Amino acid sequence: MNSTSTLQNALYYTFTRDKWSKLRKAVPLTLSETELTRLRGMNEQLSLAEVTDIYLPLSRLLNLIVGAKQQRNLVLEQFLDQKPDQSPYIISISGSVAVGKSTTARILQALLQHWPEHPKVDLVTTDGFLYPLADLKRKGLMKRKGFPESYDVKMLSQFISAVKAGQKEVLAPLYSHITYDRRHDEHQPVRQPDILILEGLNVLQTGMDTLVHSTAPFVSDFVDFSIYVDAPEPLLKQWYMQRFLQFRQSAFINPDSYFNHYSNLTDDEANAIAGNIWDTINAPNLKLNIQPTRERAHLILQKGPNHTMEKVLLQK
Template identity: 55%
Template sequence: MLVNEHVSPYISFTREEWRQLRNSTPLPLSEDELVKLKGINEQISLEDVSEIYLPLSRLLNLYVASSQDTYRVTKTFLRHPTEKVPYIIGIAGSVAVGKSTTARILQALLSRWPNTPKVDLVTTDGFLYPNRILEERGLMKRKGFPESYNIRRLIRFLADVKSGRPEVAAPVYSHLAYDIVPGQVQTIRKPDIVIVEGLNVLQTGESEQRNGKYIPKLFVSDLFDFSIYVDADEDDIARWYVERFKVLQRTAFSNPNSYFHHYASLEDEEATETALRIWREINGLNLVSNILPTKQRAQLILEKGPNHSVQGVKLRKL
């Protein structure tokens, strides 16, 4: 650690220390359910869920309950009904680090708490610009970088969710087609919690300036009630990316309709070299330039070891 604990904005927990915060909360997931939640090539066990994600779900449940109490107090003070406001959790991190699995596990756990039965999960992939626009702008090789997203639409979506609108629609992305699915949407209907998972959800930008005056700028993370960053050593993430690429090569890429079908016939060595090249030129570059610098903006950091299991947790001090 580069700074002393007393000057760090975070409280650091070892896995054992964090595990003790479970506080006898029962584990509501079975092994079969966990298998369905796992990402490709991820080694996660019920022990991981019990020792890491269950205490985290307990913490989040306490935060949500506090938020619900504040909502009720405000409603009483205003003396008129106001729309229910969902609690929004943002999850950030690199490609292949396990964000999606973290999001799915938290969705499953949080939906089992009695005060948050309806938990929706939205990925920011749906807010990427369609391929035709990315091609027009010369951004196909920067897909996943901040400029490849329709940030205005994403912010509008979250603002509508926060305002308590009865129905809010999000675009849908197909990993098979590697593109937005025309005419298809995911409809959000007044959930208790919305989990938003994506590469750059903690990203900020430069303030806008007009006529010599700085204009306040709204960021995606401004609409979050809580944020999580899934962290790991870059070498480990690169290795996981290569391993995942080779699994996909034998499975999803073998589908003739897959955008990446041309990779299916690569020999093992060629597949490794291709995956490493994509990592260096796109995903690794995005991690170092855009994603990793946002880590310290998260309220909680999950620190993964080489085998994908969380070795430590950092919680931002209040």
């Protein structure tokens, strides 16, 4: 048994897919095949069986946890003789590029908002908090895009702090995967949701992950429950390259796409470029910044081939 397995056994309850699926109990499936098609990510064959076995038990767990927080707020209200701030329950979802974080986030949002106790569930991705393209070029960070230093951490921390404080409306910047840049003057309003799902590469990072000492809060300081979507690196690289080839035949064709110059590549050329991007950017970021935060997550979803969940680890 390696050191990672030993650490996980000490920190987590480990469930096979079959054992985890039984924790669904009687929670009904509220998604149709049509809705699931809309929520799937590119290159993912997510089935209703996957939603039933993995995501329904998870939504049940989160509903119980959020309910416990709501009960605590009632106790505080009674004790203080005043209503506490309208603070949402914040769930973060982290993991590598191409692991399927966005699909996990969308599925959870769709399931959680069907629970009557917390019908308003918002989803925000941290892509919008990447520095604008012009700033990244000026700072020499284009080949570090996705690394912690490529994000406007101050803006992100101020956003999540304002949401957690219960402000009536907080604006999140939006990102375009076509222009590969933050959208100018376009924002997503967040208006006191019951639950906020925050999805991104580095949302589990803390002050221990930076070389510069700082007393400023990190995003992870505001998170109530964290999820890490995990998979072996060879699969991650394979999924990234498959996605790149699919983008070449879809999004890259758009004349406004930042990557339009890739649209006429042959399969061999596209595979070579995708493999190089993975090896020089995504793999180093995974090893240096993303993977080391995995064991901080309250729950780890471990994937195997075809994006199928094989194990679930729940923090003790």
